[in-house]
Amino acid sequence: MSKKVKFIEQSEHSECGITSVTMILNYLDLKVRLSDVRDHYGVPKGGNTLFHLKSIFHDFGVDSIGAKIDNPTSFFKENNTPCVLFWDFKHYVVFEKFTGRKFVVVDPALGRKKYSIEEFKQHFSNFALLLNGVDESIEPPIQSKKQKNILINILMKEKHLVFSVILLTVLIQACGLGIPIITQRAVDNYLLVAKDMTQSSILIAVGFVFISYYLMQVGRNLIITKFQIYFDKNLMTGFMKKIMSLPLNFFVNRSTGDLIFRSNLTTYIQQILSSQLITTVIDIVFALAYFSLMLSYSVELTMISLAAIGVILTSSLINSKAFQAITDKEISTYSRVHRTLVELFEGMETVKSIGAEPQFYENWEKDFKSQLDIQKKKSHITGWIGNISVSMQFVLPLLITGLGLFGVSKGTFSIGELISFNTIALSFVVPIITIMNSYTQLLVLRSYFGKLSEILEQKTITDEEKAIEFDEYESIELENLNFRFSKFEEPILKNINLKIGKKEKVAIVGPSGSGKSTLLKVLSGLYLPTSGNIYLNNKSMNLVTSKSVRKMISVVNQNPSIFNLSLKDNILMNSSNVSEDLLTKAINDARVDEITRMLPMGNETLISEGGMNLSGGQMQRIAIARALVKQPKLMLMDEPTSALDNISENYIMNRVKENDCPCVIVSHRLNTIQHFDRIIVMNQGQIVEDGTHEELMDNQGLYSYIYSGNTNVDEIVGEQSAI
Ligand SMILES: Nc1ncnc2c1ncn2[C@@H]1O[C@H](COP(=O)(O)OP(=O)(O)OP(=O)(O)O)[C@@H](O)[C@H]1O
Numbered sequence: 001m002s003k004k005v006k007f008i009e010q011s012e013h014s015e016c017g018i019t020s021v022t023m024i025l026n027y028l029d030l031k032v033r034l035s036d037v038r039d040h041y042g043v044p045k046g047g048n049t050l051f052h053l054k055s056i057f058h059d060f061g062v063d064s065i066g067a068k069i070d071n072p073t074s075f076f077k078e079n080n081t082p083c084v085l086f087w088d089f090k091h092y093v094v095f096e097k098f099t100g101r102k103f104v105v106v107d108p109a110l111g112r113k114k115y116s117i118e119e120f121k122q123h124f125s126n127f128a129l130l131l132n133g134v135d136e137s138i139e140p141p142i143q144s145k146k147q148k149n150i151l152i153n154i155l156m157k158e159k160h161l162v163f164s165v166i167l168l169t170v171l172i173q174a175c176g177l178g179i180p181i182i183t184q185r186a187v188d189n190y191l192l193v194a195k196d197m198t199q200s201s202i203l204i205a206v207g208f209v210f211i212s213y214y215l216m217q218v219g220r221n222l223i224i225t226k227f228q229i230y231f232d233k234n235l236m237t238g239f240m241k242k243i244m245s246l247p248l249n250f251f252v253n254r255s256t257g258d259l260i261f262r263s264n265l266t267t268y269i270q271q272i273l274s275s276q277l278i279t280t281v282i283d284i285v286f287a288l289a290y291f292s293l294m295l296s297y298s299v300e301l302t303m304i305s306l307a308a309i310g311v312i313l314t315s316s317l318i319n320s321k322a323f324q325a326i327t328d329k330e331i332s333t334y335s336r337v338h339r340t341l342v343e344l345f346e347g348m349e350t351v352k353s354i355g356a357e358p359q360f361y362e363n364w365e366k367d368f369k370s371q372l373d374i375q376k377k378k379s380h381i382t383g384w385i386g387n388i389s390v391s392m393q394f395v396l397p398l399l400i401t402g403l404g405l406f407g408v409s410k411g412t413f414s415i416g417e418l419i420s421f422n423t424i425a426l427s428f429v430v431p432i433i434t435i436m437n438s439y440t441q442l443l444v445l446r447s448y449f450g451k452l453s454e455i456l457e458q459k460t461i462t463d464e465e466k467a468i469e470f471d472e473y474e475s476i477e478l479e480n481l482n483f484r485f486s487k488f489e490e491p492i493l494k495n496i497n498l499k500i501g502k503k504e505k506v507a508i509v510g511p512s513g514s515g516k517s518t519l520l521k522v523l524s525g526l527y528l529p530t531s532g533n534i535y536l537n538n539k540s541m542n543l544v545t546s547k548s549v550r551k552m553i554s555v556v557n558q559n560p561s562i563f564n565l566s567l568k569d570n571i572l573m574n575s576s577n578v579s580e581d582l583l584t585k586a587i588n589d590a591r592v593d594e595i596t597r598m599l600p601m602g603n604e605t606l607i608s609e610g611g612m613n614l615s616g617g618q619m620q621r622i623a624i625a626r627a628l629v630k631q632p633k634l635m636l637m638d639e640p641t642s643a644l645d646n647i648s649e650n651y652i653m654n655r656v657k658e659n660d661c662p663c664v665i666v667s668h669r670l671n672t673i674q675h676f677d678r679i680i681v682m683n684q685g686q687i688v689e690d691g692t693h694e695e696l697m698d699n700q701g702l703y704s705y706i707y708s709g710n711t712n713v714d715e716i717v718g719e720q721s722a723i
Contacts, residue, residue, distance in 0.1 A: 003027065005082050005096045008034050009332050010108040011454065012253045017048030019108035020084045020092040021056050027082055028134055030060050035454050036142045042486030043253055050129055052488040053084055053092070057129070061138030064129050072124055073117055076103070079130065086127040095128070109336075111329045157234070161227045168220040173286045173431075175213055180427065181293075184420030228270050235266045238456060245460040248526040252485070256346065257339030262455060265448045272441045272448075280438035283431035290428035297421045298413055301404055305425045308396050309432055315388035316436030322381045324443035330374045331447055336367045389436075393429050397422050469548040473633030473662065474537040475501045476523060481532030483522055491530065492518050494685040500634075505657060506664045507673035509703065510682035516666040517558055517638050519682065523664065524555045524636050550574070554632035556640040558666075560623030562611030567596065568603040571625045578629055589655040590625035591648050616643035624652060628659075635663035642668070670707050679703065 005027045010019040011034070018041060022034045041056060050066050057064040064084075069075045076098040085105070087093045096104040096112070103120040106112050115123065155162055243259075251259075294302040344351060344360050351360055404418040413421075476499070483493040492515050500506055500523075508516045521527040522534070525541055534541040536549070562570055571586065572578055587593050587603070595618050599605035611619045620643050627635060635656070641649040653672050656663060667673050674693045681689035681696065681703045689701050696703035 002097060005094050005106045007106050007111050007328060008108065009111075009328075009451075010034075011258060012038075012043055013255070014045065014047035014253065015043045016092045016108045017053050017084075018043065018056065020094045021053050023094050023106060023108070024057075024082055024084065024131070025060055025062070028062060028131075030062070030134070030140060032060075032140065032142055033454075035458065039459070040142050041488065042484065044486035044489045045253075048092075048488060050084075050086065050127060053129055055488075057131070059138075059141045061135035061140070063132035063135065065132055067128055067130050069124075069126055069128055072103075072120060072126075073098075081131065083131055084129040086125040088123050089125045109332070111332060112325070158227065158230055161223060161230065164223045165220060165227060168216050168223065170285075172213065172216050172220065173283075175209070175216075180420040180423035183423065184414075184416040187416035187419055188414050231273060232266060232270045235269065235452075236263070239263055239266060239452065242456055242458065242460065246455075246458055247460070247528055248521065249485075249528065250458060255339045255342065257342035258335050259455075260342065261335040261338040262451050265452050269445060269448050269452070272445045280435055283434045283438075287428060287431040287435065290424055290431070293424050294421065294428060297417055297424070298404075298407065300407065300412075301400055301421055301425075304403055305396065305400060305428070308392050308399060309429060312389040312392050312429065312432065313436065315385050315392075316433065316440075319381060319385040319389075320436065320440035320443060322385065323378070323440045324447065326374055326378055326381065327444045328447050330371070330378070331451065333367055333371045333374060337364065337371055340364045340367060389433060393426075393433070396425060396429065400425055466543055466545045468539050468544045470537055470544065470552060472537075473502065473552055475499055475535075476634065477533075477535040477538070478522070478529075479533040479535065481522065481529045481534065483518060483527060484530050490685070492685050493522065493529075496522075496532070496687060498680070498687060498690075500662060500664060502662060503660060504662045504678060505676045506662075506678045506680060507676040508664060508666045508680045508682060509668070509670060509673065509706070510688075511706075514682040515685040516682050518685075520555070520636050520638050520664065520666055524553055525549045526555070551630075552633045554627035554630045554635050556620075556623045556627045556635070556637040558638040558642075560619055560626075562607055562614060562619050562622055564607065564609040566601075566604045566606050567592070567599065567622065570607055570622055571603075571629055573626060575626075575630045582631070583629060586625045586629035589628055589659075590621045590652060592621050592625045595621065617645070617648065620644060621648070621652070632661055635659075635661050635665075637663060637665045639666055639668065641672070670703075 005023050008019055008023050008026070010016050015034075015038060018037050019034055022032060022037050025032050025037075037056070041052075044052070054064050054066060076095065077100070080098050082097075083095050085093050085095050087105075087107075091107075091109070093108065094106040096106050098104075102114045102116060104112065104114055105120075240263075243263075291302075294305065340360065340363050344364070351357060400422050401418065404413075404421065407413050408415055408418055478496045478498045481493060481496040482491045484491040496519065508519060510516055518527065522529055525534070525546065536544050536552075541549070563573070565573075568583070571583065571592070587596065595614070596602050607614065611622075614622070620640055624637075624640055627637070637656075641652055644652070649669070649672060656665070657675070665673065665676075673679060677692070678690060679693060679696055680687055681701070683702055689696055689699060689703050691699065697707065698704075
């Protein structure tokens, strides 16, 4: 059987290229994880070109060549080995093989798919990246560490729970083992039983067995529930802690739907684990015990039973494999449906205003249909394959009794032994089926866990690894700083050198897309620089605890989020011990008092989720009040007043200017920042001017050009280089 390309699902919209490359690298036994490739190379906003993919291959010592293929049928007949294909003029997939009638393609978005020659030709965009060979002497740029077994870690922390479940299950199973033996003894010695025991003593004995068995089952269920809650808490809290400690870079290109979907997987994992995994271990032991017992009764009948069990095993194995393949597909479709829904709900206003409902409906319907198809396929698999074992189990007693009667007539064994053998054989089948089911579930678990551990294993730097805390602000400095999202893209910030001292009021201006917001995010520590240094009070920012950074720096984002809390709580977020006077001052300085007066319950009024019951300008004012109330040592504001009227804007900006706190404001409204101590002009990721309004006007550079109302920035860009 030829080696298969293992499917890896892309997590972000534009990473089909690096996902395809990762699949091929793993196929070539250059084991590497997608998350590591993403961290190393980044994902450019428009995705990767074939040239990018070729250079990743090159780094790993894989020689590849781009080729135009006009006749795929004859080409792939000759070159039937995996390669990367350009697909639908916008996507990358992995070609696995050509069977002569079908093309097998592993699509990072959809999984393994077979296409007829016609279908393949419709999708294939005639360009491919073919592999020429691997130079094994080249050291791979990334060494993916072996996945830590997070599951085992969690299980080991609560050993006694796991042990109790195992013990009780063993006892319960032992009862199951004892009953057939007692039955056999009773049937074969029924005359003695009738003589020695009364009916009421039998009833008492049975009652005793009933109560013990019942209590053990209840105990086991209670412990399993405790274990489930413990496990869920551990996995989920681990997940949430990780999410909270991840840098902003992690979230920028990820879909909310996908993240929500992944967080929900913890529940499925917990269910599978607690219901299946522990009992599987015990089932294996008991299957062996039952098997030896069967052999001790009759080798012949055991062999007959084994033939039947062989059928059950084979069908279960096929069932498991088919199930796992379908589960991988199911996960990716569920996550896509989720993504579409979250995008729709989050962007409902835009969707409605541009009338994009049909497009969203169509996307949702497409994914939903494939979700239904998968469910249908799943029940077909269970129906056709899964029921073989059920039916075999059904006829097994008939088979054993029918053939066993010959043994009884020959005197090889007694009726009691036959009855007892029947019970044991049936008991033997139960753990065998559970083991097979668990195997299916474990394969599913692997798929689920893969999705989750991608997040759980992200590298984060916690405050424990940092030592410095500051109470006062001296300066913040960027030194030779570069920032980019992907190795294949031009840096978004290029060689930035900037120092902002005490009490300085600095404005950042420049054309759209010049990197102003990114610069602010780097200054605030939200984005980690690709290279270069950031110093806070002359100490590397890497050494300052994030708690201290957040306490010292207040940030007002371009699109601030308002949460489903009261107006007051929205302002006080993460600020403790705020006096009423301070709160009132922040509310007045940011002109939130005007909003308060309009609300039925004033500051205590509950704001709807996402600030739906507020205007854009009102949300900005709340965000400014939120920043002011913290009494920061440095304020970073990204177009904080873009949605405000001129009167409110002037009022708020004057309050900010009067405030002793140094601040950096990104603004497009040049008239409001004229009186700032410094104006920094950015263009194409570089600082091109730095000075006061008057100096910059005299300079006759980009600032004076924009200030004078010119719109064609390109005219002046060529003439001005970075400072
Ligand atoms: N998540 C991202 N992935 C890749 N590129 C990005 C991402 N976010 C922003 N960029 C790119 O970074 C560049 C700088 O963006 P930034 O938001 O910093 O510009 P800006 O000067 O603040 O623009 P504006 O004035 O329009 O707000 C832009 O070219 C933008 O396309």
